[in-house]
Amino acid sequence: MSLLSADGVTRIYGSGCEACRDRTGDAAGTNQCPACGSVVACADVDLDLQPREVLGIVGESGSGKSSLAELLALEPNQDGHVHGSVEYANHPGNLLDVDYETRHALRNGHISLVHQHIRDGLDLDFSGGGNVAEKLLASGWRNYEDVRERVASLFEETEIPVERMDDPTHTYSGGMQRRVQIARALAINPEIVVLDEPTTGLDVSVQARVLDMFRRIQREEDVAAIVVSHDLGVVRLLADRTLVMRHGRVIESGLTDRVLEDPHHEYTQTLINSAI
Ligand SMILES: Nc1ncnc2c1ncn2[C@@H]1O[C@H](COP(=O)(O)OP(=O)(O)OP(=O)(O)O)[C@@H](O)[C@H]1O
Numbered sequence: 001m002s003l004l005s006a007d008g009v010t011r012i013y014g015s016g017c018e019a020c021r022d023r024t025g026d027a028a029g030t031n032q033c034p035a036c037g038s039v040v041a042c043a044d045v046d047l048d049l050q051p052r053e054v055l056g057i058v059g060e061s062g063s064g065k066s067s068l069a070e071l072l073a074l075e076p077n078q079d080g081h082v083h084g085s086v087e088y089a090n091h092p093g094n095l096l097d098v099d100y101e102t103r104h105a106l107r108n109g110h111i112s113l114v115h116q117h118i119r120d121g122l123d124l125d126f127s128g129g130g131n132v133a134e135k136l137l138a139s140g141w142r143n144y145e146d147v148r149e150r151v152a153s154l155f156e157e158t159e160i161p162v163e164r165m166d167d168p169t170h171t172y173s174g175g176m177q178r179r180v181q182i183a184r185a186l187a188i189n190p191e192i193v194v195l196d197e198p199t200t201g202l203d204v205s206v207q208a209r210v211l212d213m214f215r216r217i218q219r220e221e222d223v224a225a226i227v228v229s230h231d232l233g234v235v236r237l238l239a240d241r242t243l244v245m246r247h248g249r250v251i252e253s254g255l256t257d258r259v260l261e262d263p264h265h266e267y268t269q270t271l272i273n274s275a276i
Pocket residue numbers: 013031039040041059060061062063064065066067068079230
C-alpha cells in the first residue's frame with residue numbers, strides 16, 4: 001500500500017475558467033490560460049510514494065514543482081484554487097481538505113517540508129538549536145534537558161558542530177543553515193520529508209556533502225522522501241523514481257535510471273542534454 005498518493009491534484013492561481021485545463025499544459029506550451037489569464041501551476045497530477053522510497057520531481061523553473069510540493073507537505077500557504085485528493089496511509093480522508101488543527105498535527109508529527117528558501121524555513125535571528133527546538137516544542141516536547149539532548153543529537157546526525165548550537169543562525173554558513181533545516185525537519189521523526197530544491201544557494205562541493213548526508217539519514221531512518229529539483233544531478237543521486245514536470249503537468253515518470261538513461265519524452269531528452 002502507498003504511504004502517500006495523489007490523484008488529480010490541480011492548483012490554479014487566479015479566477016480560473018472552463019478553458020484553463022484544455023488550453024494549458026505541455027501540448028499548449030504554457031501554464032497560463034489564454035482565456036482568463038490564470039496560471040495553472042499544476043494539473044491532474046497523480047503520484048504515489050511507497051514507504052522508504054525517494055521520489056524525485058524534476059522540471060524547469062515555473063513548471064509547478066513547489067506549488068505541488070506545498071500541497072503534499074500540508075503547507076499553510078493556501079493560495080490558488082486546489083482540486084484533487086491526497087491520501088496518506090496514517091490518516092483517513094483527503095489531506096487537501098483537513099482543518100487547521102489536523103494540518104498542524106500532521107506537519108508536527110508526520111510530514112515535514114524543507115523549504116527552498118532558507119528564510120521561509122528558519123528564523124535566522126534565533127540560534128540554530130532554537131530553530132530545531134521550536135519544532136520539538138510544537139510537537140509536544142516540554143522537558144528542557146530532553147529537548148537540548150535531542151537537538152544535540154540531531155546536530156551530530158546532520159554533521160553540524162554541536163558547539164555552534166547556541167549561535168544565531170545568521171552566523172552559520174549556507175551549508176550549515178541547510179543542515180539546520182534538515183535537522184528541524186527530522187526532529188519529529190516524520191514518515192515523509194519533502195525537500196524543495198535542497199541545493200539552492202549552495203556551492204557545488206557543499207551541495208554534494210549535504211545530499212550525501214541526507215541520503216545516509218534517509219536510509220538509516222527508513223524515512224520516505226519527495227525531492228523537488230530543477231537539477232537532474234540531485235534526483236540522480238537521491239531518487240528511486242522520478243516524475244518530470246513541464247507547464248504544470250507530469251510528462252514522464254519511471255525509475256530514475258530509466259528516465260535518465262532512456263528518456264521517452266522529447267523534453268526530458270532536452271533537459272538531460274542541456275545538463276551535460
Ligand atoms: N502565489 C502565487 N500566485 C500566482 N502565481 C503563482 C504563485 N506561486 C507560483 N505561481 C506561478 O505558478 C507557476 C508555478 O510556480 P512554482 O513555484 O510552483 O514552480 P517551480 O517549478 O517550483 O519553480 P521554481 O523552481 O522557480 O520555484 C509559475 O508560473 C509561478 O509564477
